[in-house]
Amino acid sequence: MFSADYHIHTSFSIDGEAPMEEMLLSAIDKGMNEIAFTDHVDYDPKYYPEPDYESYIPVFNKLKDKYKDKINIVFGVEIGLENQWADKINAITAKYPFDFIIGSSHCVLTKDLYFDRNEYFEKKTKEEAYSIYFEELYKNIQSCNDFNIYGHIDFVSRYGIYKDNSIKYKDYSDLIDKCLISLISKGKGIEINTSGFRYGINSTYPSLEILKRYRELGGEIITAGSDSHRPKDVADHIEHAYCMMKEAGFKYVSVFRNRKPEFIKL
Numbered sequence: 001m002f003s004a005d006y007h008i009h010t011s012f013s014i015d016g017e018a019p020m021e022e023m024l025l026s027a028i029d030k031g032m033n034e035i036a037f038t039d040h041v042d043y044d045p046k047y048y049p050e051p052d053y054e055s056y057i058p059v060f061n062k063l064k065d066k067y068k069d070k071i072n073i074v075f076g077v078e079i080g081l082e083n084q085w086a087d088k089i090n091a092i093t094a095k096y097p098f099d100f101i102i103g104s105s106h107c108v109l110t111k112d113l114y115f116d117r118n119e120y121f122e123k124k125t126k127e128e129a130y131s132i133y134f135e136e137l138y139k140n141i142q143s144c145n146d147f148n149i150y151g152h153i154d155f156v157s158r159y160g161i162y163k164d165n166s167i168k169y170k171d172y173s174d175l176i177d178k179c180l181i182s183l184i185s186k187g188k189g190i191e192i193n194t195s196g197f198r199y200g201i202n203s204t205y206p207s208l209e210i211l212k213r214y215r216e217l218g219g220e221i222i223t224a225g226s227d228s229h230r231p232k233d234v235a236d237h238i239e240h241a242y243c244m245m246k247e248a249g250f251k252y253v254s255v256f257r258n259r260k261p262e263f264i265k266l
């Protein structure tokens, strides 16, 4: 059965722990047919320097060729989407030949949900913090066009400071629907990000409940990604994510060529 991990970081990302080749070898070892390297580009200059693509691209091309009989690798990127950086984001996506672009909300109203966790969550109820997150996510979908899927769409729950950080669809249904409908109408997809199993929530981002809602609203573009930053996490729970896709009613998983989805039967 076809299997692809569409969210992998290498040491070209500031938080990546292993060179591209080590991540690639782990993916081959775990039986992946295809992977996407999606190193970070985020324009909050305090935390995320842009990868050095002049060095990156030759390494990528060499590895793609070297392992072409074993695995297909896709040139991707994970861009932190923020209204205020829309021009810079458009400039970088125009400059480099990415095949696949994950847009993610790592920062909300200039606060990084991980680095500025206390500043963002303190003095907000869970409902306020999560509602603002989805409102901003909706604005990003409207203002930033150049991405293929939204990454870990309920990411705000990864770093919440509440007793129960989980997101119940019913509590934010209007906001979540607004985001999903907007993504679908613009031809964008979502991912099943399996990193939740390593962040103690024992689930994916998003949960099956939100995934089912996306499908119910007509969403068809779906990928699965480990969001791995070290070799042992590559392909982690990808099989589980594929089972979730089937359970939610998807017939196809998406792969990307030149930023266009192609559909492979599940």
Ligand SMILES: [Zn+2]
Pocket: 078, 104, 106, 151, 152
């Ligand atoms: Zn991310």
Ligand SMILES: [Zn+2]
Pocket: 007, 009, 078, 227
């Ligand atoms: Zn990531």
